[in-house]
Amino acid sequence: MMYKQRSIQWLAILVAAVFFWSGCLETLAAAAPEEKGFLSMTPSEIYKELGEPHYIRVIDYGAGVRYAYFTPDEWARIADMAPLEQGDDVYVRTIGGITWQYHFSYTPTYLEGRFAPKYRVKDYIIYPEGTVSLSQVAGTLPEGQLLHNADAVASIVNREGGYGPILVVKIPADSRDLEQEFRRFRERGATCLELEIGFSDRITAATLKADTAVSYIALRVGVWQTEDGNPVNLQTVLK
Numbered sequence: 142m143m144y145k146q147r148s149i150q151w152l153a154i155l156v157a158a159v160f161f162w163s164g165c166l167e168t169l170a171a172a173a174p175e176e177k178g179f180l181s182m183t184p185s186e187i188y189k190e191l192g193e194p195h196y197i198r199v200i201d202y203g204a205g206v207r208y209a210y211f212t213p214d215e216w217a218r219i220a221d222m223a224p225l226e227q228g229d230d231v232y233v234r235t236i237g238g239i240t241w242q243y244h245f246s247y248t249p250t251y252l253e254g255r256f257a258p259k260y261r262v263k264d265y266i267i268y269p270e271g272t273v274s275l276s277q278v279a280g281t282l283p284e285g286q287l288l289h290n291a292d293a294v295a296s297i298v299n300r301e302g303g304y305g306p307i308l309v310v311k312i313p314a315d316s317r318d319l320e321q322e323f324r325r326f327r328e329r330g331a332t333c334l335e336l337e338i339g340f341s342d343r344i345t346a347a348t349l350k351a352d353t354a355v356s357y358i359a360l361r362v363g364v365w366q367t368e369d370g371n372p373v374n375l376q377t378v379l380k
Contacts, residue, residue: 177334178284178360181261181318184247187230191243194230198244199223233270237281240270250322263323264361275308276351278338279379284360287312287336288375297346298370305343308373310336311365323362335363346371351379 179187188194197216201209210231211219220226232243244266249258267284278285287293288310295310312334314320320332341354 176287176312177314177319179243179245179262179265180334180360180362181263181322183259183261184230187245187262191232191234194245195233196231197228198231199226199228236283237277239273239277239281241282242268242270244268248323252322261322264359267358267360269355269357272341273355274352275338275349275355276379278355278358282358284336284358287334287360288379293375295373295375296370297344297349297373305340306345307340308336308338308344308349309370310338310375311363312336313365314362319362330364330366333363333365335361337361346373349373349378 179190182190193213196210196212198208198210201207211228216228227247230245232245234241234243245262246264247260248263250261251258253259267282269278275288279288288295290312293310293312295308297306298309299306313331314333319334324332337359338355339357339359341356344353
């Protein structure tokens with residue numbers, strides 16, 4: 142009888158332990174950043190994750206065509222004077238001891254109807270405050286971890302209207318949601334994640350190094366197509 146009671150006690154402890162570790166694993170899984178970063182999130186989901194934006198950035202269509210920054214309170218007072226402006230939500234975040242500006246813009250998606258768009262993040266840009274190297278991006282930013290993806294294809298390209306050669310990295314996207322929400326009519330090529338990195342100085346595939354200074358990082362939903370550029374072996378550059 143005593144043996145039976147002890148068996149029941151041990152069984153109860155074992156069951157409790159299983160539930161405890163299951164809960165821990167679920168918590169860790171929920172806390173782990175998704176590979177797609179903030180892509181496809183709605184403004185309300187961004188606000189829930191990061192809180193109210195620190196600034197709203199809009200284009201100043203004056204003579205210099207510059208950007209203007211407003212706090213949410215300031216924007217609430219002037220928004221009726223610029224009804225066509227959505228503006229970018231700007232968050233100032235400290236990650237790995239480095240200060241970064243996250244700029245989010247929202248794109249209408251029409252899965253629920255042509256005239257009932259839902260706004261989601263199709264792309265966003267990250268600006269480091271101060272000098273940051275490519276290796277720091279790869280080792281610090283969650284988005285920078287994509288540079289270590291074994292299936293990533295990287296190249297140095299010159300894009301029309303760009304400020305100089307940029308690093309374009311394409312990674313296969315496992316998310317079906319991204320394809321459903323952002324794929325264009327008859328667009329060819331599989332949906333992918335596209336990481337674009339701009340640099341402070343002009344670079345080439347031969348001169349790109351781990352300590353090359355970065356000016357911005359952009360993550361967007363892209364299409365898997367061959368870039369007209371010079372291939373780069375990221376594993377060699379970042380080793």
